[in-house]
Amino acid sequence: MIAKIGIIFIITILTINAEYVNYKNYKVYKVTPTTDDEVKILSELKDQNGYMFWLEYVKKGHEAKIMVEPKKQNTFERYLADRKIKSELIIEDVERVINNQRRRPAARSSEPYKWDYYQTWEEIEAWMEQIVEEYPDVASIVTAGLSVEGRLIRGIKIDYKKRERPVMGMIESALHAREWITPATATWIINEFLTSNDPDVRTLAENVEWHIFPVTNPDGYVYSFTDNRMWRKNRNKSSFTNCSQWNLNDDISNGVDLNRNFGYLWMVIGASQNPCAETYAGKYAFSEPEAMAIANYVTGLQRRGNLVYYFAFHSYSQMILVPYSHVGGADVVNVPHYGDMFEIAVKGAEKLTQRHNTSYAVGTSLDILYPVTGSAFDWVKGGAHVPIVLLYELRDVGEYGFLLPPEQIIPNNEEVMDSLVEIEKVTRALGYYGHSSANVIKISSVLVAIALMFNL
Ligand SMILES: [Zn+2]
Incomplete structure (x- = not known):
């Protein structure tokens, strides 16, 4: 009897915790x-x-x-x-727009995923297992670590050339839970890299050893499906507190903003020490296992090869952001590789626009959005010194925001793929794949040319 009451009690607690937030x-x-x-x-x-x-x-x-x-x-x-x-x-009526976004086609169990709806975390996991089975020679599942609630943070490695010291690229999606378009983009890229016959896409897929993580914040992503569509942070409950003084539900304190938890200028600007805030940066830099897992994975790749690219996918705003997010104006010249990153991003954005006429802005977050520190991509630049680091704020500019309708998944993915093709071309031409001395040689030959011009 006591056991029975205990079970009922537990079920009741679970039910209370799992109450779906209705935005009607x-x-x-x-x-x-x-x-x-x-x-x-x-x-x-x-x-x-x-x-x-x-x-x-x-x-x-x-x-x-x-x-x-x-x-x-x-x-x-x-x-x-x-x-x-x-x-x-x-x-x-926000709930109506949420329901519209959550529309799914009629069941069609035998057909593969067609990017016409937003997949749950479980579906993405199952899809990844299936795709590596179909392409075992080039694709494999890789694991960065565990989330607070014990979910695996898994991605796909795509490696056509099996080089000794490969040129590498990493893609991070869904660090913010509610940005559903980001895993839908990452899975599309994985699929295209494995299946496309387009020669440009093939070049992009084969020139680089890719490590693509569709969901880097699995607990938050799951929670944004089951409980609160607008959830942003992870689900670390260790700072739980009363948030009523801000008229907020206390549940908001059950999480850390992972994109403020990284250890490069942690908590300097654009972040909060209040657990009730959406930008709560955590108790200390890298307090969160998800952030630590990504950082360790990045440094692990660097030990093995030439990690040239790191792309972070977020939404929304239609921007390609260049690090650092707290730097702007003329100070950008002090950011390593800024000139190249900016040129690469501008050319990528121009290419992106050609597909569906979607316009993207390019710049640092301080200049075109807001100043921030402690983000993943800023740490990849400032802490890990990866040369080409860019953050995409995907569609749209706010008509639907995070609630982007499923009809826009494929057009979004197509244009992002076009930009990546262009970015790879430009980066390769700038000499980033060669030996690290390539740029030094380029600069010194320019200096020699100037010296000759002025007879120095
Ligand atoms: Zn975001």
């Missing part, structure tokens, strides 16, 4: 602050009332997307109207 009638407003004053007014709203800002930073001249609870709609509209700040209601 939540609204999303678009607000563009045009003065420093308006930025301040909006920022105050963020800190006091528990409104969810879809991007973490409020900036003059930039659209902020603010999600508002149904019961706060009037207060919110009045607050802005009293201060003469214009807003536009862009989503009437």
Whole structure:
């Protein structure tokens, strides 16, 4: 009897924990602050009332997307109207848009995945196991480590040439749980690398030994399907606390923002020590096993070969960000390889646009988004010194944001693939595959040419 009560008690707790957060009638407003004053007014709203800002930073001249609870709609509209700040209601019912995004085709068990819906973590895992079975000579499953809840962080290694010291590339997706388009892009790239007959894609696949991780934050990704579609962080519950002073549900404190937990200038800017914040950076740098796993994997690759590329996939904003995220203006010249990274990103973005006319901005996060430290890709640059490090903020620019409809998965993937093809061409031409002396030779021959010109 006692055991029975115990079981019922446990089940009840599980049920409470697993309550699905319903966003019925939540609204999303678009607000563009045009003065420093308006930025301040909006920022105050963020800190006091528990409104969810879809991007973490409020900036003059930039659209902020603010999600508002149904019961706060009037207060919110009045607050802005009293201060003469214009807003536009862009989503009437967030839950409806979520349901639209979660649409799945009728069951078709025998057919392979067609990128017409968003796969769960379990489906991605099963798909990866299947694809390596089909291409055992070139593809294998690799493991970076374990999540807080004990899930494996697994990726696919694709290696056509089996070189002694290969040129390598790594792709990180879904470090932020709710950015569902990112694993859908990573799995597409894996599939194209294994199946495409396009000579450009083949070159990209075969010139580089690829390590592609579709879901680097598996606990958060699972949680964004089962419990809270808007979940961003991992699921570390060790900083659980009361968040009512910000009108937030306490569950928000059950996680660390993995893209603020890396050990390069940890907690300097754009991150928080408050567990109730979306950008909670953790108790210390690399406190989170997921961040540690990625960092160890990167250094492991560097011991084995020439790790030239690291791509981080996030959403949304349509940008290719160049490190460092806290550096801007003229100071970018101090970032190693900045000129090359910028040129490579611009050419990649131009190529991307040609496919579906999607425009991407290029720059550092400070210059075109917001200043941040402690992110994975900044550490890969500043801590691990990988030469070509870029962060994609994928579709869209906020019409749907994280809730991008499944119809956009394939167009998004096609254009990203085009950009990667171009990036590989440009990077190779710049000499990054050769011996590390290639660039030195290039620079010294320029200096010699100048010297000759001026008869020095
Ligand atoms: Zn992100």
